[in-house]
Amino acid sequence: LARGVAEPDLAGRHVVVSAGGTREPLDPVRFLGNRSSGKQGYALARTAAARGARVTLVAANASLPDPAGVDVVPVGTAVELREAVLSAAADADAVVMAAAVADFRPATYATGKIKKKDDREPAPITLVRNPDILAEIAADRARPGQVVVGFAAETDDVLANGRAKLKRKGCDLLVVNEVGERKTFGSEENEAVVLGADGSETPVAHGPKEALAETVWDLVAERLG
Ligand code: CTP
Ligand code: CA
Secondary structure, eight states: OOTTOOOOTTTTOEEEEEEEBOOEEEETTEEEOOOOOSHHHHHHHHHHHHTTOEEEEEEESOOSOOOTTOEEEEEOSHHHHHHHHHHHHTTOSEEEEOSBOOSEEESOOOSSOOOOOTTOOOOOOOEEEOOOHHHHHHHSOSSTTOEEEEEEEEOSSHHHHHHHHHHHHTOSEEEEEEOOTTSSTTOSEEEEEEEETTSOEEEEEEEEHHHHHHHHHHHHHHHHO
């Protein structure tokens, strides 16, 4: 490096980012899913790579091109996402859970396509809980000082809900978005407040998802010291 040119602040670090939304299959052709596009997680992966990190991007059903220089691990369900994130987190300096993880999955999987039979009423779908990956990683850090970051989309009392969630999850940082009619899902832009377990509150003005990603990495880099 030339004199006076700073080393990128995430050089030598390994970061894990999850992105997209899980799909929980009912049968070979159907699933329960959500509207996450994956754009925020991909922006996090791109910006971390640009800041010198080795990046593992665990991508759940995102129809986006692989970012250059990023190790992409494709997954489908929450259970698969958990496996991939835990395995990559073993030597990670930071884990950022930007993926929308289904809280529940169908209790059973039909190996053959579910058919409508005559004119009978459809059978109800029974759901079971998925593991809480963020809470698990935060509670059982693979290495001391690992920085764990969650995302939350909230309505109504956004900050109070965010504070309570940060505490419940045990993570270091929680990026809280307000969701509404036209906000967040599939959009190119985002607006958020990043809450810290140390009581800090960092507002991020409405703008490109890259800008929010850069703020997240600033806060992560501070905590890595
Ligand atoms: N998350 C996770 N595993 C789950 C559910 C969520 O790791 N089974 C992570 C998400 O990736 C996100 C954070 O937890 O980073 C918050 O997700 P959210 O859905 O807001 O939290 P929940 O605890 O599921 O609360 P809610 O009842 O509001 O959905
Ligand atoms: Ca949830």
